[in-house]
Amino acid sequence: MPDQHTYNISQLAQEFDITTRTIRHYEDIGLLAPDRKGQTRIYSSGDRTKLKLILRGKRLGFSLEQSRNIIEMYDPASGNKEQLQSLLQGIEQQRQHLKHQLEEINLLMTDLDEAERICREQLNGNQP
Amino acid sequence: MPDQHTYNISQLAQEFDITTRTIRHYEDIGLLAPDRKGQTRIYSSGDRTKLKLILRGKRLGFSLEQSRNIIEMYDPASGNKEQLQSLLQGIEQQRQHLKHQLEEINLLMTDLDEAERICREQLNGNQP
DNA sequence: AGATTAGTTTACGTTAACGTAAACTTCCCC
DNA sequence: GGGGAAGTTTACGTTAACGTAAACTAATCT
Incomplete structure (x- = not known):
């Protein structure tokens, strides 16, 4: 429906x-x-x-071109076997890209923690 | 050192x-x-x-302007109390932004799972 | 000495992703 | 039936983030 x-x-x-x-x-x-x-x-x-x-x-x-790929994945889409196989490949690539981004976010989060720690140290006048 | x-x-x-x-x-x-x-x-x-x-x-x-902020956070940096406070605010904002991105990534991951499922269904000729 | 090679400055060009403005049609309201 | 309000097309303008080319210098190789 x-x-x-x-x-x-x-x-x-x-x-x-x-x-x-x-x-x-x-x-x-x-x-x-x-x-x-x-x-x-x-x-x-x-x-x-x-x-x-x-x-x-x-x-x-x-980019919008990358989004174009994502949209194609979303599309219910007609497809012969080869198209479907290449689609599966594209999906896997996207997944890898997102995993990579997750790592980068975690790294940045760690940097932020560091920055905050140093910042608070300065505010407290370097007490333990 | x-x-x-x-x-x-x-x-x-x-x-x-x-x-x-x-x-x-x-x-x-x-x-x-x-x-x-x-x-x-x-x-x-x-x-x-x-x-x-x-x-x-x-x-x-x-953007590079957003990166400018991040760099300022990284900088050991001199700072009076007000600067340090506003730095802490900036750090928290960044954290929120990253958290938001994490959510978006998870949503996209789910979409990819869906896409793959449908794709495999088509390949298998709709068998359970 | 002459010729690469890696660095530099200056400046115009390019691409993506829209913004903005003009000139037009449709629909609706009083 | 005149005048917004919201839709449309067409087309030129803008901004960020570099690319590209020219013209120069300094160090190094042969």
């Missing part, structure tokens, strides 16, 4: 705190392809999910 | 797989300030650490 809910462009812009220009830009480069009623864009909940993935990617430092 | 080891620009470029132009750019905008011998740049291990932080930040999607 497909989700029938739809959105117009300003609703999505509000929800995700971006401009309509940004959403149209994602369409310009082929990341979104909403339906049209006349010339007005109608977004499905699938479009909304894609948009959410794009923005999630952005917050993790992904 | 300070680390006396030094580096020239191409050594750092090699180690981190970036161009010398990139390193000089970071100096242009005030993220690095290596010593000079004549007009040749000499990088300390502190400079190297800063560079590493910048690049780590980049891989996590931080």
Whole structure:
């Protein structure tokens, strides 16, 4: 049972705190392809999910081209065996990338702990 | 006992797989300030650490301006009480940001699991 | 001495990801 | 039926983060 809910462009812009220009830009480069009623864009909940993935990617430092790959993974997608195999590869690559990011975050967290420790030492006038 | 080891620009470029132009750019905008011998740049291990932080930040999607903050935290830094307090605030903000990123990564991981499951289903012809 | 090689400065060029403005259509309200 | 409000297209502008090229210098090799 497909989700029938739809959105117009300003609703999505509000929800995700971006401009309509940004959403149209994602369409310009082929990341979104909403339906049209006349010339007005109608977004499905699938479009909304894609948009959410794009923005999630952005917050993790992904380019829009990288997000394109992520979206392709999300897509239920038709696929012959080879396409599906290469998709599995892509998924695994993404996973590795994310694992790497997890490590980097942990390293930065450690640095922050260090920084805070030193900072508090200075505030306390170097008491144990 | 300070680390006396030094580096020239191409050594750092090699180690981190970036161009010398990139390193000089970071100096242009005030993220690095290596010593000079004549007009040749000499990088300390502190400079190297800063560079590493910048690049780590980049891989996590931080702008160079955000990296500037991170570097300031790393700096042993002089500081009166107010500066130290605001530094502690900055550290806490960073921590929150990183925590948020951790959540996003976990969400994306889940999406990848989903994608892989669907993908394998298709490959197996929908067997349980 | 002449020629590489690695460093430098200066400055214009490029790409991604939108911002911004103009000129237009549709729909709705009073 | 005039005038917002929200949608649209088209197109030029902007910012961050470097790339690229030219023209120079200093040290090193042969």
